[in-house]
Amino acid sequence: xxxEQLSRQFPDINWAPSESYGMLTIEVPVDQLVxxxxxxxxxxxxxxxxxxxxxxxxxxxxxxxxxALVYHLHSFIHNLRLRIKSFxxxxxxxxxSLTGLYAAAxxxxxxxxxxxxxxxxxxxxxxxxxxxxxxxxxxxxxxxPLEDASxxxxxxxxxxxxxxxxxxxxxxxxxx
Amino acid sequence: xxxxFKSYDSVDGELATVNLGPTHPATHGVFQNILKMDGERxxxxxxxxxxxxxxxxxxxxxxPYYQITPITxxxxxxxxxxxNIGWHMTVExxxxxxxxxxxxxxxxxxxxxxxxxxxxxxxSVIGVDTGALTxxxxxxxxxxxxxxxxxxLCGARLTTNIGRIGGFERDFSPEFIxxxxxxxxxxxxxxxxFNSLLERNRIFMDRTIHAGPISAERALNYGFTGPNLRATxxxxxxxxxxxxxxxxxxxxxxxxxxxxxxxxxxxxxxEEIRQSLRIINQAFDNLPKGSHHADVPAxxxxxxxxxxxxxxxLIYHFKIVMGEVPIPKGEVYFxxxxxxxxxxxxxxxxxxxxxxxxxxxxxxxxxxxxxxxMIQGALLSDAVLTMSSMNVIAGxxxx
Numbered sequence: 001x002x003x004e005q006l007s008r009q010f011p012d013i014n015w016a017p018s019e020s021y022g023m024l025t026i027e028v029p030v031d032q033l034v035x036x037x038x039x040x041x042x043x044x045x046x047x048x049x050x051x052x053x054x055x056x057x058x059x060x061x062x063x064x065x066x067x068a069l070v071y072h073l074h075s076f077i078h079n080l081r082l083r084i085k086s087f088x089x090x091x092x093x094x095x096x097s098l099t100g101l102y103a104a105a106x107x108x109x110x111x112x113x114x115x116x117x118x119x120x121x122x123x124x125x126x127x128x129x130x131x132x133x134x135x136x137x138x139x140x141x142x143x144x145p146l147e148d149a150s151x152x153x154x155x156x157x158x159x160x161x162x163x164x165x166x167x168x169x170x171x172x173x174x175x176x
Numbered sequence: 177x178x179x180x181f182k183s184y185d186s187v188d189g190e191l192a193t194v195n196l197g198p199t200h201p202a203t204h205g206v207f208q209n210i211l212k213m214d215g216e217r218x219x220x221x222x223x224x225x226x227x228x229x230x231x232x233x234x235x236x237x238x239x240p241y242y243q244i245t246p247i248t249x250x251x252x253x254x255x256x257x258x259x260n261i262g263w264h265m266t267v268e269x270x271x272x273x274x275x276x277x278x279x280x281x282x283x284x285x286x287x288x289x290x291x292x293x294x295x296x297x298x299x300s301v302i303g304v305d306t307g308a309l310t311x312x313x314x315x316x317x318x319x320x321x322x323x324x325x326x327x328x329l330c331g332a333r334l335t336t337n338i339g340r341i342g343g344f345e346r347d348f349s350p351e352f353i354x355x356x357x358x359x360x361x362x363x364x365x366x367x368x369x370f371n372s373l374l375e376r377n378r379i380f381m382d383r384t385i386h387a388g389p390i391s392a393e394r395a396l397n398y399g400f401t402g403p404n405l406r407a408t409x410x411x412x413x414x415x416x417x418x419x420x421x422x423x424x425x426x427x428x429x430x431x432x433x434x435x436x437x438x439x440x441x442x443x444x445x446x447e448e449i450r451q452s453l454r455i456i457n458q459a460f461d462n463l464p465k466g467s468h469h470a471d472v473p474a475x476x477x478x479x480x481x482x483x484x485x486x487x488x489x490l491i492y493h494f495k496i497v498m499g500e501v502p503i504p505k506g507e508v509y510f511x512x513x514x515x516x517x518x519x520x521x522x523x524x525x526x527x528x529x530x531x532x533x534x535x536x537x538x539x540x541x542x543x544x545x546x547x548x549x550m551i552q553g554a555l556l557s558d559a560v561l562t563m564s565s566m567n568v569i570a571g572x573x574x575x
Contacts, residue, residue, distance in 0.1 A: 021269060021508040051399055053509070053520055055535040070522070072509060072537075076396075076410070079417050083509065104399030107545045115233070130226035130574060139234055 002046065002082070009039055025083040030069075033086050034096045040073060040082070041101055048073040048082060051098065054108035056116040058142045066090035067116060071098075088118065097123040115140035191219055194556070198227050202560040204301060205570030209547075209559075216555050221548040225541075229574040236534040240499045241267050242341055242475075244534070249335035251538060252572040255294035255515035256336045257286045257326065262512035265420060266521040267341045270508045271475065278466040279343045280422035281459045285356070286329070286338060287421070287512075288452040288459075293322045294515030295403070295445040295452075298567040302442050303374055305564050306383045311370045318366060321359050328352040342476035343469025360457060364450075371446055384439040388550045388562025395436060398546040401539050402517025403444045404566055408436030414513040425462075426455045438558075438565040474501050499529030516540050516567040538572045 002024065003017055013036070016027040028036050040048040052072040059066055065087035073082045088095055097120040098105035109120045110129040117138035120126055128135065137144060197208040206227040212219040232247050239247070248259035261283050268275065296319050300312040323333040328351050330338040339345065348356075374380045390400070392408040405412055413430045415423040431447035433440030469476050473492045482489035495501055505527045511520035517539025526532040543566065550566075551559040 020506055023509055025507075050396055052511075052518070053522060053535070053537045055522065057524060057533045070535075072520075072522070076412055076417075081509070102399065103394070103397045103546070104542050107541065111541075128226075130229040132226075139231065144234075 002080070005043075005046070006036070006039075010036060020083075023081050023083050025085060027085050027087070030086045030088050030095050033069075033084075034098070034101070037071065037073070037084070037098060038101055046075060047077045048075045048080075050074040050076060051102040051104050051108075052081070054098070054105055054112060056112045056118055056140075058116060058140065060090075060142050062087075064089040064091075067093055067118060069095055069112070069118065093117055094119045094121055096121055097126075099123055114138070117141070190214075196556075196559070198224075202305065202564075204564055205568065205573075207563075207568070207570060207573070211556070211559070213556065216557075218551050218554055218556060218559055221551055221559070223544065223547055225544070226574050228570055232536065232575045233534055236531055238530055240529050241503065241531070242477075242496070244531070245339075246335065246337045248536075249337055250571050251536060251575065252294070252515050252519070252540070252569045253334060254297050254569055255290035256334065257290040257338045258294075258512060258514050259519060260336060260338045261287055261421070262510070262514070262519055263521060264339055264341050265512070266508060266510040266523055267475075268470075269510050270506060270523060270525055271341075271472075271504060273342055273470055273472050273475065275343055275470045276466045277422065277464045279468060279470065281463050282344055282348065282468065283339070283421045284423065284426070284459045285456050285463075286326075288456045289322050289325060291452050291513075291515055292449050293319045294567070295449050298515075298564070299374075299442055299445050299449075300370070301564045302384070302438065302561065303380070305561050306380050308373060308377070308380065311373045314366065315370055318359075318363055321355065321363070325352055325355050325359070328355060340469065340476055342472045343467070347468040356456075356460065360453065360460070364453060367449060374442070375446070381439065383557075384442060384561060384565070385437060386435070387438040387558040388554065388565065389435050389437040390546060390550050391436060394546065394549070395543075399542040400517070400546070401543070402514065402567075403441055403448060404436075404517065404543055406430065407433035407440035407444045409434055414511055414518050418511070420510075420512060423455075426458045428452075428455050438561050441565045441567075503527060503529075511537065514539060516569065516572075517543065536575055538575055540566070540568045540572050541575070544568050544573055 003015060010032065013028060013032055018025050040046050052074045055070050057068045057070060059068060067088045067090065069086045069088065071084040073084065086095065095118055097109055107129060109123055110127060112118050113120060113126055114128045114131050115138055192213045194211045194213050195208065196211055197203045198206050208224040210222045235247060236244050245260050245263055248263045249256040251259050296315045300315040303311045326336050326338060327333050328349055330336050330345060390408060392410050395405050395408045396410065401412065409432050411430045411432050416430060428451040431444050433444050474495065477496055478489035478492055483493045503525050505525055507524040509520060509522045511518045518537065519539060520537030522535040522537065523531055524533040547563065551562050
């Protein structure tokens with residue numbers, strides 16, 4: 001129902017809907033984010049007036065879709081949750097800010113900027129929030145390993161994972 | 177009274193800058209607020225957070241699922257069992273594990289005990305900030321009894337690491353049941369005594385009514401959840417909206433406030449403690465018989481004795497510890513009603529030994545950003561009260 005209504009309102013968007021563990025997930029192009037979310041919020045039948053969560057995920061192997069912005073919206077009226085994903089390329093990690101719609105987005109966007117380096121255009125005060133101001137990298141990106149990269153015994157392959165192609169580990173922060 | 181403040185405000189155009197925190201006895205945690213003050217009135221506030229940031233989300237990308245539980249302890253450390261159990265249930269949802277009814281009820285009992293402990297600390301600290309230390313000292317005794325129950329079940333008190341994926345490490349012992357019974361018998365009377373110290377206390381009411389109010393619209397816009405949202409009159413509670421762990425079986429009400437001020441937040445928490453007691457009583461009376469863990473050998477560590485004597489148990493032990501357990505790919509958002517709001521776990525698994533990405537929706541990180549707006553124009557002493565009544569926990573704020 002929700003998807004039909006959205007398709008009527010925005011006929012040009014490919015929603016790529018999927019359902020994962022009971023939550024509907026749709027994709028929205030980054031330039032359509034604000035109109036779509038504003039519509040979801042203000043439409044009297046949907047009333048997605050609660051921004052539950054906002055974060056990002058880094059997929060370094062996905063060319064031109066390196067960063068997924070993930071928005072969780074919630075309609076208290078219908079008790080309906082919706083996950084919206086929007087992909088941005090690593091060459092231009094920019095997204096519109098939602099601070100005009102939800103005051104809650106302010107710190108969540110600052111946190112996402114702090115950890116992933118996503119530039120939210122139109123954000124009133126886009127500064128680092130949890131890390132120190134003079135940090136010069138974005139720690140939750142996959143190219144920043146948590147542990148000493150010279151340790152051979154903790155290779156990703158031993159833990160059921162292939163590692164990520166095209167990721168060059170930043171030697172600067174692994175100097176020990 | 178009003179004219180006094182008007183003239184007072186207009187007299188002095190010069191603003192003083194006051195640093196409230198990062199270490200200040202009145203802030204109950206490491207936060208800094210740079211206040212612009214006109215006399216005793218706050219003109220603007222700018223919070224700085226991140227003093228105890230420990231990069232939990234990055235750490236979690238390097239740890240097997242069962243080793244993430246101790247990280248969640250350190251989010252809201254006043255009610256760690258809720259965080260632990262919420263995490264276990266997230267993994268169970270991802271892996272499709274069904275736990276026995278007994279485990280669900282045991283979890284409800286532990287989570288509600290944790291909620292009582294969390295609310296007791298918060299409310300008795302509001303008392304302390306208004307100058308009433310007595311209630312605090314008495315309620316800490318009661319919190320201590322809850323901690324002793326945790327200790328009986330899992331061996332730890334504050335950072336509990338309670339339970340396992342699939343259930344509990346051990347069943348309720350006779351000693352635990354004895355402690356729980358005596359707690360349920362003696363606590364209500366002591367709690368009502370504490371309540372009577374503050375609820376209709378003239379000084380307490382004068383200090384807290386209309387201190388740090390927020391409207392329901394603003395609270396929703398700011399992403400408030402938990403008692404702070406309910407104090408504004410919105411009856412949103414994850415336990416009712418999306419029941420988990422068998423909450424749909426219990427009869428309890430969701431108290432709401434009217435004005436969203438410090439007094440309402442206090443009253444909502446007080447009533448929630450009573451409701452939690454009701455839930456515990458119902459769960460304890462109807463505690464089903466059965467196993468204290470689900471039959472999922474691939475996730476639930478076998479008993480040590482078994483490991484040494486049984487080949488199969490040894491294999492499973494090895495598989496779990498070495499991360500050879502098959503975890504499905506997928507992404508899942510799961511939330512529980514934490515001590516101070518909707519505590520969400522957004523987990524993406526790529527089938528590897530650790531999460532590909534784990535994000536915690538920390539309720540107080542989200543609602544604390546409303547703090548400057550809530551204290552604007554208030555007195556400095558009200559700002560301290562507002563903060564303690566919002567139940568901002570530094571560990572959860574900074575993750």
